Amino acid sequence: MDDQVPGSPQEPRNVRGEDGLPGCYRHPGRRTGISCTRCERPICPECMVSASVGFQCPDCVRGGSGTGHAPQATVPRTIAGGTIAADPRLVTKILLGINAAVFIAVLATGASTSPLISHLDMLGRAFDPGSLQLVGVAEGEWYRLLTAVFLHQEIPHIAFNMLSLWWLGPPLEAALGRARFIALYLIAGLGGSALSYLLAAQNQPSLGASGAIFGLLGATAVLLRRMNYDMKPVLILLGLNLVFTFLWPHIAWQAHVGGLVVGAAVAFGMVHAPRDRRTLVQTGTCAVALLAIGAVVWVRTLQLLG
Template identity: 85%
Template sequence: MDQVPGSPQEPQDARGDDGLPGCYRHPDRPSGIRCTRCNRPICPECMVSASVGFQCPDCVRGGSGTGHSPRATAPRTLAGGTVAADRRLITKILLGLNAAVFVAVLATGGPTSPLPDRLDLLGLAFDPARYQLVGVAEGEWYRLLTAMFLHQQVAHIAFNMLSLWWLGPPLEAALGRLRFTALYLLSGLGGSALSYLLAAQNQPSLGASGAIFGLLGATAVLMRRLNYDMKPVLILLALNLGFTFLWPHIAWQAHVGGLIVGAAVAFGMVHAPRDRRNAVHVATCAVAVLAIAAVVWVRTLQLVG
């Protein structure tokens, strides 16, 4: 196919095994999306939402030349968020929060210290003298959130944080900081809610795995939206789900809950119509919050009753 007159030439080695050209800034990333102005292939990290299609960062910096206002030509991510200079900032903050909480637990005595007992996800606990409502069932809903940042072992936090560092930056670049933060937190809350609903009454649980599975589901949705090859992410998802159900002492409920919520929220974010994108994003997150609250409310009624 002929090059568009005046457009830069693609790297000669930028075509992958699947026939898709590589991003002109990241040749190792095959992409089926091209800049609407210069026709160069661009990956999710380089996409800037335009009035029609997507543009590359170079064309955005060069200006449209159409007389649009600065607001109309402001760089936007795939989902309509503001393009940030550091597209890994939220990922780094989440990594820092998880690491800080893990160090705080170790400093106060490790997994047997009072800190995990006050912050993990717990429904109805057994007291030697009587059954006593504690945790979420007693109204401590904050446990749905704080349990996401607790890890019991070094291997546990290492696996989750490596997954966050791998999955987080591409999603943060494609969604923008605010939407990525909402995706992560809602995924984690969804995992906590399903764990609270289905796990044993006196079984505590903790970890960021629900949020990580949400990011994995969101990655699959994003790749499908961009017409990428789905085989790698589907294989990764199958392996993680197999590990979830075959390995003992894993809260599979949190993994499945996070996966469902993460995929659903991401779908609403990347498929929203351009002319009412913000409204659809707010509605998507609101529905997710209401669904999580409903699950927690139903389970609490079961325990109290």
């Protein structure tokens, strides 16, 4: 009898975790409810390749499953239809770098007194003593909705957000693909800024990537649900973060909630889009989210200027 080679078609398929789900044949520690449509081996989101029917494992796509059949899927795809990249952390690293660069610039120009803070933070409408003018999103400075997402003032703040980004980002980037991941991050960040603009005091500034981070947290919950993974760890983490959001002083809870809702909605459209209309549904989901954000900003601007 031939020896059983881990990851081969002859590998036993009845090895299951406490949740009843088998482990991915390439990553045994990752429980999954999805199997390759050709060799039937369990595969996790990172190993999934979209095919004409269902998903295939990388070995079958390359024609290396030992079945002798030609691969049916010529281009490896993620669960959301993105191209599988050699480095599934590239966009995450770039986002980390941008946040770090802006933070260093803030420290180099005066830290809490840096002019970057007053020019880039999320501010609805306020009087600027320096310019003797009204400034803020209501005054046409819409860029603040996005620049505030990359702006941090204190070390604990950026440390928490960047650790969260490094933990949540790579799995989502691998599952969604680079373009969809960056779209998710930016739209969730804008969603957090928009809700802050709508509900917070008009002269209350806010800054930080927390809205985008909460968007990634919501997207992680959606992805795990889509893959039939155990939801308890992410739900516990989400609950703790929400408790922290509402009980800790000086936290812009509006940005957290806005990012969470928008991130979860965008991720749902991405991972549940029908394969034959995937691009249309995903693009439409992002467009609807942006239109909703624009509507919130428009309504609040009319309120402040009315």
